[in-house]
Amino acid sequence: MAKAYWNKAEETLERNTLRKLQLKRLRETVGWALKTPFYRARLRKAGIFSTRDIKRLDDLKKIPFTTKDDLRECYPYGLLSVDLKDVVRIHTSSGTTGTPTVIYHTREDVARWTDLVARCIVATGAGKKDVFQNMMSYGMFTGGLGLHYGAERVGMTVIPIGSGNTKRQIQLMHDFKTTVAHITPSYMLHIYSKLSEANLSVSDLSLKKAYLGAEPYSENTRKKIEGLLGIDAYNSYGLSEMNGPGVAFECVYKRGMHVWEDAYIIEVIDPRTLEESCAEQEGEVVFTTLTRSATPLLRYRTRDLAFIYEGGCKCGRTHRKISRITGRTDDMLIVNGVNVYPSQIEEVIMRIPQVGTNYQIYLEKEGSLDKLVVKVEIYSKMFKGDLRELDALRERMQEDLRASIIISPAIELHEPGSLPVFEGKAKRVVDTRQKL
Amino acid sequence: MPKQLHVFVENKPGRLESVTEVLYKNGINVIAFTIQDRGDFGMLKLLADKPDQAYLVLADKGFACAVKDVMMVAIKDKPGNLYKLTSVLLRHKVNIIDAHGFVIEPGKKGVCCLELAETKGVKQLLEKEGFSLMDEEKLAGLLL
Numbered sequence: 001m002a003k004a005y006w007n008k009a010e011e012t013l014e015r016n017t018l019r020k021l022q023l024k025r026l027r028e029t030v031g032w033a034l035k036t037p038f039y040r041a042r043l044r045k046a047g048i049f050s051t052r053d054i055k056r057l058d059d060l061k062k063i064p065f066t067t068k069d070d071l072r073e074c075y076p077y078g079l080l081s082v083d084l085k086d087v088v089r090i091h092t093s094s095g096t097t098g099t100p101t102v103i104y105h106t107r108e109d110v111a112r113w114t115d116l117v118a119r120c121i122v123a124t125g126a127g128k129k130d131v132f133q134n135m136m137s138y139g140m141f142t143g144g145l146g147l148h149y150g151a152e153r154v155g156m157t158v159i160p161i162g163s164g165n166t167k168r169q170i171q172l173m174h175d176f177k178t179t180v181a182h183i184t185p186s187y188m189l190h191i192y193s194k195l196s197e198a199n200l201s202v203s204d205l206s207l208k209k210a211y212l213g214a215e216p217y218s219e220n221t222r223k224k225i226e227g228l229l230g231i232d233a234y235n236s237y238g239l240s241e242m243n244g245p246g247v248a249f250e251c252v253y254k255r256g257m258h259v260w261e262d263a264y265i266i267e268v269i270d271p272r273t274l275e276e277s278c279a280e281q282e283g284e285v286v287f288t289t290l291t292r293s294a295t296p297l298l299r300y301r302t303r304d305l306a307f308i309y310e311g312g313c314k315c316g317r318t319h320r321k322i323s324r325i326t327g328r329t330d331d332m333l334i335v336n337g338v339n340v341y342p343s344q345i346e347e348v349i350m351r352i353p354q355v356g357t358n359y360q361i362y363l364e365k366e367g368s369l370d371k372l373v374v375k376v377e378i379y380s381k382m383f384k385g386d387l388r389e390l391d392a393l394r395e396r397m398q399e400d401l402r403a404s405i406i407i408s409p410a411i412e413l414h415e416p417g418s419l420p421v422f423e424g425k426a427k428r429v430v431d432t433r434q435k436l
Numbered sequence: 437m438p439k440q441l442h443v444f445v446e447n448k449p450g451r452l453e454s455v456t457e458v459l460y461k462n463g464i465n466v467i468a469f470t471i472q473d474r475g476d477f478g479m480l481k482l483l484a485d486k487p488d489q490a491y492l493v494l495a496d497k498g499f500a501c502a503v504k505d506v507m508m509v510a511i512k513d514k515p516g517n518l519y520k521l522t523s524v525l526l527r528h529k530v531n532i533i534d535a536h537g538f539v540i541e542p543g544k545k546g547v548c549c550l551e552l553a554e555t556k557g558v559k560q561l562l563e564k565e566g567f568s569l570m571d572e573e574k575l576a577g578l579l580l
Contacts, residue, residue, distance in 0.1 A: 385503070
């Protein structure tokens, strides 16, 4: 296989040199962090007053972990380390409640992020000659813009269609001879199932590669997608707190995702003891940004479970690889690539007086796609016997939920006392989806 | 004004059975009923001989229910009479939210049960046009 690199020197840095670079950048990052109200207080408590207090990479361990709740409490400006006039982009993502979390980027931050994505694309063997159809959402979701910028940087022909509208996706895929798709695995399968409706078959398409991300899936699903569409599918990993896509990506060998270690320090910990996991042992992935000046994050707990592969890669890249994400340490749900916390849904339900406090979150598959159903009970005392009021209630719930979790679930109204009751920490999520 | 009982029922087997069981066990007679369907649930609307008691026994069993005032117009069971009624309402721009009707004596007497967007002055209006409106007693009297 041809070994193509976006930046060979950076991607094949000798491990020792890479670690030295990490230390240099960690110091820089701590410097940025000390400019934020949140980290200034937290780092001082840990005995870190200036960048000089970071002498070796191991000093990272003196710094406490940062959590999603920390980010939420810092909303909106607590983690901003530059003057707002130097910020060129804001990405918010859903918090565990209605308060979102925010990441700021300077022009340089976006450029560095874009560069990492360009590395990913080239590592899969794609390049300038490819036609890239970006079927991930644009906007606040980082998946769309992240790959878009990277693909343009590489010089691909970009079709910025975003997610949804299957008929049009298929038409453009066909008409412009799309060779690379960026898509969730469930939507890829959905597209495949709709080809015949467009009187097309796989052989009418020019698709060669798919970048699959935003939701968990198994090796079997990858094989299935590759087999059905006659393509190579690559695993992509990222999270908005770490910019978005471009944190880790598979190379042509498709055996784990290279984490760009000159941009992120990765740790894997036991989520209970918070001790570092042994080599190749699964644990919670923790990242420290090394090249983002506007919102530095130190030891951010992703809640994603994975493990690090030891040893090199045939592609020659020295940046270590992580496994696909095998699960979560919290109750976050992923619905058609969108992250949803049950607590966000609960918060909305509790605000609405016409429904009771007992509810159920129900997930099922509709074809290849996910369907989210929120089941609530009518609250007798507020019942007026007016059907139009119930219609309005359903609409309001849908709107409020959409504002909080971005997607519009189906709302089911039930009779009082008809949903199962749970004692203690309610187990209200019923997920009937088969694992992809 | 006569009262109609509105009950929220899920659209699945056994729900109407549960409602009617409660009514039966409490000796409540149903005069007429209709269901407005919304897919996964519906609104059961019923006229009963003892609407307030019906409300209490259903609420006690946990049903989401409510008692609503409705307008009940007695009309002759002859072609054109329903048209006459709706024409009067149209002339006065009164919107009908929901309605159902039933025949008491075939060929002689029917009843039209109306939920109106605006009820003010409608009674007088209909009476002026020669319709006779039923009150609660007359409604209960239908059963005697």
